[in-house]
Amino acid sequence: MTAAAMTAPSPPPLTPNLPRPALTTDRLPGRTVDLERIDLDRHAPGLWLAIGQHAGLWDHIPGGPFADEAAFTQWLRDRLPRPGQTMYAVMDKTGGAPVAAGLLLLLNANPDMGTVEMGLVYGPSLSRKVTGTEGVFLLIDYALGQGAGQSGYRRLEWRCGPPNVASIKAALRYGFTHEGLLRQTLWLKGRNWDSNVFSILDAEWPARRQRLAAWLAPENFTDDGTQIRALAEF
Numbered sequence: 506m507t508a509a510a511m512t513a514p515s516p517p518p519l520t521p522n523l524p525r526p527a528l529t530t531d532r533l534p535g536r537t538v539d540l541e542r543i544d545l546d547r548h549a550p551g552l553w554l555a556i557g558q559h560a561g562l563w564d565h566i567p568g569g570p571f572a573d574e575a576a577f578t579q580w581l582r583d584r585l586p587r588p589g590q591t592m593y594a595v596m597d598k599t600g601g602a603p604v605a606a607g608l609l610l611l612l613n614a615n616p617d618m619g620t621v622e623m624g625l626v627y628g629p630s631l632s633r634k635v636t637g638t639e640g641v642f643l644l645i646d647y648a649l650g651q652g653a654g655q656s657g658y659r660r661l662e663w664r665c666g667p668p669n670v671a672s673i674k675a676a677l678r679y680g681f682t683h684e685g686l687l688r689q690t691l692w693l694k695g696r697n698w699d700s701n702v703f704s705i706l707d708a709e710w711p712a713r714r715q716r717l718a719a720w721l722a723p724e725n726f727t728d729d730g731t732q733i734r735a736l737a738e739f
Contacts, residue, residue: 524616525658528591533643536723537636540593540609540643543585548594549578551605556628565669566626567693589614589621595631595640599730607631609644619659619707621648632671635721635730641679642717649710663703676703678736680713 533540541548556562557577563569571577584592591611596603607627614621623644631637648658663681665672677683681703691698705713719725720736727733 521619521659522657523619525619525656527616528611528614528621528648528656528658530647530654533593533647535639535643536721537597537599538606538640538643539596539598539603540640540647541596543581543592543594543608545578545582545585548605549581550574552581552594552608553577555604555606555630556608556626559628562626562628565666565672566624567691567698593644595627595636597630597636599636607637607640609640611644611648613662614658619657620662621658621660622662622664623648624664635726635732638679638717638736639721641675642714642721645679645705645710646714649705649707650714651707657707659707661705664700666698667701673701676701680709680716681705682709 529542531542543549553574557569557571557574560570563571568580569577571580581592584590589612591614593609593611594605595607595609597606607630608625610624612622612624623641625641627637631640645661646655648656648661651657663672663676663679665676667673667686673683682705684702684704687700687702689697690700716736716739719739720732720734725733
């Protein structure tokens with residue numbers, strides 16, 4: 506190798522196409538679930554039954570628990586107008602008529618930099634189910650995908666506290682990379698909250714998308730919904 510080759514500068518990074526569009530689509534359709542932007546009249550009663558009334562689901566989430574359906578609905582109402590945030594009801598279609606079964610959120614969106622965070626609240630009907638995985642897949646694909654109707658963001662974050670073991674396992678299962686721990690990021694519910702930070706970058710998503718899509722494919726499931734190959738096998 507010549508001295509000139511050894512000292513040649515590395516090529517500059519590709520300039521990203523910024524800013525990115527606002528994350529405001531109303532509906533993301535899937536095979537087993539659709540994501541629908543929250544409408545209180547349509548979605549709040551079902552979400553109360555699916556997640557709002559289950560106090561234990563909110564142990565590691567800043568909101569809740571809620572005294573009653575009215576308090577839960579008010580919590581949703583208060584969040585809807587927040588800038589940089591979009592909330593989706595996960596509509597489970599596996600039982601006939603679609604029912605609101607969980608909540609997915611895009612948070613702290615920064616279109617100028619192409620970065621956004623996601624969050625979720627899943628009850629038993631979505632946790633560790635194909636429906637829950639497809640809901641997350643649809644949201645990630647909408648945020649990081651480069652196709653028509655997608656947003657082309659550069660970075661998607663997932664944050665959760667160290668006690669939330671289920672969330673940590675889920676982030677890794679979906680293909681997020683653990684970046685580190687931020688200490689004392691919040692004071693809520695009478696205690697300090699630390700934040701594990703995970704991310705997927707735009708350049709990483711195509712390969713991770715292929716893996717999730719292969720697991721979600723109808724041919725990977727028997728007629729009764731049992732998986733043929735586990736996600737770890739892909």
